[in-house]
Amino acid sequence: MNIPASTAVPVVLESRTRDRVLQAISEHGPVTATALADELGLTVPAVRRHLENLTESGLIDERESTSSSSTRGRGRPARSYVLSEGGHLALESDYDHLATETLRFLAAEVGPEAVRRFAESRVGALEVRYAAELAAAGSDTAARVDALVAALTRDGFAASARPVGEPGSQSPLTGIQLCQGHCPVQHAAREFPQFCDAETDAFSRLLGVHVQRLATLAHGDHVCTTFVPTKEGSSR
Template sequence: MQDRTTNRMLYSLKVSGPQTAAALADRLGVTPVAVRQMLARLHEDGLVDFEDSRESVGRPKRFWHLTNAGNGQFPDNHAGLTADILASVSAVFGDDGLDRLISHREKTTLTQYRTALEPLDGVEAKVNHLAEIRSAEGYMAEASRDESGAFILIENHCPICVAARACQKLCRSELEVFQAVLGPNVEIKRFEHILKGARRCAYRITEKPKNERQFAMKL
């Protein structure tokens, strides 16, 4: 059974990505020796692995990261069962039936998100609350702004990843939902994607110039 500190370590690697033992020790408030011992046990269990990186003159630094098994320690919302159900829907009702199912899910999610976000003023408040909603759904989401002022929505975990691999329309549907609830005055682009090998999904949300907003409103 894993102790609390080990679970915190796995969580830190999940949320913040590859880190050195020293960085983990500083983040967790424990000694580097204790961290190395925990990493050794997790490595034996197949939950973490490492890569050595030479960033400057001297010895290379060892960066630890989660393996697929390590990622599997986090909730998946019964994704295997969901993937089986999607496959069954496609087999019984065809692609049209699957499209209708995903469309229904999209409409339901859109209604829920709109109810939560419409009372809020400004894109920043909406993005922050969207991150809170997604975290409650198991996506370990967080919101921030980059150097250009664009809003960044990061999802460190995908609880439907197995299902999404089987039906990538689910991912496209979620992107469309984000666009709909945040409105036509913003542009959303996904620049990191778990299904394409990234460790997380990340979205850049930028407010459109006023002239483009006015044009969109006329349409």
Template sequence: MTLAPTDPAAPGDTGTRSVAAPPALPERTKSKLLEVIKACDCATAQTLADKLGVTVPAIRRHLQDLQDAGQLEVRTEKPGGRGRPQHVYVLTEAGEATFPKAYAALCLDVLSHVEQLFGEGAVMQVMDARRLELCTQLTPLLGQHTDLGHKLHALARALCEHGYAARAYQEGSQWYLAQRNCPAPAVAKHFPQLCQGELTLYRELLGVPVSRESRLSCGAAECRYKVG
């Protein structure tokens, strides 16, 4: 790369000048960058720099930051299937997750329509089907353990993978399971069958009495279950 000639040194100037780094994108612009990539058919560094009105070196730095965060990946593609291959940036699953999703609202709408069309019993049938599927998935996992504490910790780890922020702990000799997050609070508030299905699921998986002491959907800080 050829640098432009420097200006003559001013009186008292040593003649040494530093080359300024390309301007950085504001942090909020990284969100805009993700939006542009999502909407762009061929998100090359040059294309993105043009759309955001910044230099290519600046855009590359922020693309690398987003790659390091696991929100982007680079693919080598030919535009329109022809021409020279180009490095194209695409969103990863983590990148897609930064965009608002209306899953809870959709689920609430679907269950409301099911209830209106087929009655409350139909909603319970849907919840039962979900419970049976989860039970089938988790039974082999918990079946690896015979100790209640080990089973509870295994269940808590599985629930964390589903977004429940769960933990298993003891107070004295009593075991508890706590969930600090509800993946679908609006659904749980309108359809308590969801919470009842979870309680039934935990009883089936653990093979011991389980009782709920608090619920997030009722304003508590966590869903807390007394186990055993």
């Protein structure tokens, strides 16, 4: 039986909006319903309806926000949302699973060193493409991070960055936190950390500073997080 056009169109639009909400959580999570509504140009009730559906489907997890700016009512914390393991898998392609099988075969037939070389070659191709864009950004670390975020986001990594620590401080904990809300090879990297290591090394070379990987999607965190120390005089 055919679905009447008058019924099919709203269903399709509803599905597309749900996908937009899921993608936005991937890019900005942990994120509140209000922030999602602002980001997507939707009403908060509409966003909450999709959040309920995504939660019931096991695609997102609900958390209490620890930010002082995310409170409501009488100091009650607002809820924030991140992708669940199922949500990350929903954004992955079947090619990732095929890649994992191929890497297992490569490791068994040739050895783990071959996997490392493959990971470095794959990331190296991205590094070559990004190098010119970062060079155009100049020598300022923050500007180079911005250029890297733009390049990563364009390639599907849902990247973002924010300053951490006190501006102008000489503390080694002052810098920029680079986040990636999606990883196209997350499933493979879970078994083969060589991909994470190669990417971290490439970031260090591209940014001209020694960066430190703090969290990864492959290890079960809701976002890949890399700490980028800022050079003296850098600002963001």
